[in-house]
Amino acid sequence: MNVLIKGAGDLATGIAYELHLKGHRIMMTERSVPLTVRRSVAMSRAVYDGRATVEGMTGVLVRSMKEAAGVMDNGDVAVIVDEAADIRNAYRPDVLVDAILAKRNTGTSVEDAPLVIAAGPGFMAGVDCHCVIETKRGDTLGRVIWEGNAIPNTGIPGEVGGYSRERLIQAEEDGVMEPKAAIGDKVEMGQIVAVTGGVPVYAKMSGMVRGMLQHGVPVRRGMKIGDIDARTDYRFCVTISDKARCVGAGAVHAIEQHYGAYAIVVLAAGQGTRFGGNKLLEEIEGRPLYAHLLDTLAELPHVWKAIVTGYEPVAQYAAERGFAIVENREPEKGSSHSMQLGLKRCLDTRPCLRGVLFTVCDQPGLTVGTFVKLLEAARRNPGRIVRAANGGQGGNPVVWDLRYAQELLALDGDKGGRPVMEKHAEEIILLNIEKKELRDIDRKADLTE
Numbered sequence: 001m002n003v004l005i006k007g008a009g010d011l012a013t014g015i016a017y018e019l020h021l022k023g024h025r026i027m028m029t030e031r032s033v034p035l036t037v038r039r040s041v042a043m044s045r046a047v048y049d050g051r052a053t054v055e056g057m058t059g060v061l062v063r064s065m066k067e068a069a070g071v072m073d074n075g076d077v078a079v080i081v082d083e084a085a086d087i088r089n090a091y092r093p094d095v096l097v098d099a100i101l102a103k104r105n106t107g108t109s110v111e112d113a114p115l116v117i118a119a120g121p122g123f124m125a126g127v128d129c130h131c132v133i134e135t136k137r138g139d140t141l142g143r144v145i146w147e148g149n150a151i152p153n154t155g156i157p158g159e160v161g162g163y164s165r166e167r168l169i170q171a172e173e174d175g176v177m178e179p180k181a182a183i184g185d186k187v188e189m190g191q192i193v194a195v196t197g198g199v200p201v202y203a204k205m206s207g208m209v210r211g212m213l214q215h216g217v218p219v220r221r222g223m224k225i226g227d228i229d230a231r232t233d234y235r236f237c238v239t240i241s242d243k244a245r246c247v248g249a250g251a252v253h254a255i256e257q258h259y260g261a262y263a264i265v266v267l268a269a270g271q272g273t274r275f276g277g278n279k280l281l282e283e284i285e286g287r288p289l290y291a292h293l294l295d296t297l298a299e300l301p302h303v304w305k306a307i308v309t310g311y312e313p314v315a316q317y318a319a320e321r322g323f324a325i326v327e328n329r330e331p332e333k334g335s336s337h338s339m340q341l342g343l344k345r346c347l348d349t350r351p352c353l354r355g356v357l358f359t360v361c362d363q364p365g366l367t368v369g370t371f372v373k374l375l376e377a378a379r380r381n382p383g384r385i386v387r388a389a390n391g392g393q394g395g396n397p398v399v400w401d402l403r404y405a406q407e408l409l410a411l412d413g414d415k416g417g418r419p420v421m422e423k424h425a426e427e428i429i430l431l432n433i434e435k436k437e438l439r440d441i442d443r444k445a446d447l448t449e
Contacts, residue, residue, distance in 0.1 A: 014244020169226030173197030334414030
């Protein structure tokens with residue numbers, strides 16, 4: 001795919017690297033005077049040197065779309081000075097990634113490309129981009145957010161080697177940057193490492209200089225101009241950071257989800273006729289029935305998920321865990337109607353979708369591993385129906401290839417997709433799982449089994 005990345009700093013380069021490994025054609029935009037601190041691992045260096053190589057990936061400075069096409073045809077990354085990313089009009093990318101990390105939207109629109117990805121805070125998924133990649137270090141680093149935004153900027157740098165604020169080198173005064181230490185140098189706390197506006201800048205800790213702005217760059221007081229790493233290992237000066245790799249992996253997942261991947265739809269709109277009421281609100285092991293499945297699916301952050309329901313507590317709980325909400329106002333029409341509502345949402349919002357995994361909300365024993373196995377089986381067997389089973393007896397969940405979409409949309413009643421499975425029995429793949437996972441809650445007696 002044609003990918004345009006706004007920004008060519010170290011994190012943007014990590015994104016480019018992960019996408020480059022997947023074979024995508026990549027162009028990166030940069031300002032005329034880059035302010036990349038970790039410039040030894042950034043494509044922005046090409047603006048000064050004409051080319052830059054990071055872990056085997058080479059970026060070449062270009063001045064036109066024609067030059068860029070030649071560079072990308074050669075398997076390299078095209079870097080162009082174009083702060084507003086106007087080149088997108090000629091390039092017409094399939095994917096645009098805003099990796100400027102300005103902590104705010106500086107001009108990116110959801111209309112800029114079929115898929116617009118934004119890295120970090122300052123963007124709202126579904127408003128000014130299609131999705132946001134979390135950039136804050138922690139358990140959610142690299143997560144793809146399809147509704148909502150990333151964790152707001154705290155102003156506190158993440159820990160590296162056990163240090164946070166101390167590792168930053170910041171300008172003491174407005175003026176011109178004069179580095180007194182180079183990337184890779186070992187420095188001691190209190191040592192002069194730069195001069196800004198004629199005022200010395202002292203290291204706040206001992207370690208190795210991992211990043212430093214180049215000589216002559218205009219800086220402002222308080223601006224980050226360098227970075228010290230307590231680990232004193234030169235490899236960290238010339239390799240892409242773990243953070244940049246995670247964010248890059250998130251961008252890869254976002255593209256896979258948007259173009260040609262699978263979606264998960266939870267059916268949670270049943271009237272509970274056999275149960276005698278809304279079974280989803282019943283508690284099992286201290287949690288509502290619906291919470292068990294939704295919590296499990298929340299552990300799959302890189303899969304787009306929706307829930308079809310008419311129950312407000314269920315919808316609210318699901319929304320807090322990143323699910324798209326599809327309202328079913330006519331549950332009396334049966335499970336086929338719920339399937340169709342979910343399928344239509346997928347078709348409307350997921351271009352080039354390959355298939356949909358449908359699951360019901362009354363199977364509390366389902367595990368993350370089972371969902372992963374079902375989706376992997378579907379990927380390996382395009383055009384087939386993959387169904388969870390035990391001892392040759394099929395059940396839910398079921399992964400439907402998109403070739404069956406029109407037949408599913410033509411169903412009615414409360415039989416779900418059973419009529420289509422009966423018609424295509426020879427195309428079903430049964431994936432054996434634990435019997436306890438297939439257990440569903442249909443009657444009150446099932447709560448205590």
